[in-house]
Amino acid sequence: MRQRNRKGFALVMVMGVTILFMILGATTAYMVFKAQQMSAGQARFTTALIASDAAQELNALRIRDAVEAGVPVIDTTVAVGSYGVLLRTTFLSTSPLPSGSSEMAAAYEGIGSGAGSRGAASYFRVVTTASKPGGTESSRLEVMRRKLIGGE
Numbered sequence: 001m002r003q004r005n006r007k008g009f010a011l012v013m014v015m016g017v018t019i020l021f022m023i024l025g026a027t028t029a030y031m032v033f034k035a036q037q038m039s040a041g042q043a044r045f046t047t048a049l050i051a052s053d054a055a056q057e058l059n060a061l062r063i064r065d066a067v068e069a070g071v072p073v074i075d076t077t078v079a080v081g082s083y084g085v086l087l088r089t090t091f092l093s094t095s096p097l098p099s100g101s102s103e104m105a106a107a108y109e110g111i112g113s114g115a116g117s118r119g120a121a122s123y124f125r126v127v128t129t130a131s132k133p134g135g136t137e138s139s140r141l142e143v144m145r146r147k148l149i150g151g152e
Helices: 009-069 103-109
Strands: 076-080 083-096 120-131 138-149
Touching: 009 076, 009 083, 009 120, 009 138
Parallel strands: none
Antiparallel strands: 076 083, 083 120, 120 138
16 A cells, blocks of 8 residues: 555645634634623623612602792703713602591591691602713713601
């Protein structure tokens, strides 16, 4: 039998394995880069969400003060860190809370009053939108708030 010349086979095999490892390395570097981008974006979105949540808490205090003063809650923009947060508050309704006394007696003396009355509750729809100037991240929270009025 005749012996074949296999001197070039090792070179081709080494080149093939090298190309395979280069492709694996480039793919790994690309995946790490994308994961880092996603992680940074997630952190920015989380910060925007925290700013919206902080504005919700601030708006709860504004609702309390407005109800106690008997004035409407006005939409406004506040700064929370580096985010501008738009606060929109919509009054929905006021209703008496159930109590042990008869509903007729509570209605006769007025809403939120009467013997044994627990008061009334005003309901508000609150929307906070946080965004950073020049940034693409924003967060929007929409909640219902209940403010208790009166009661014994």
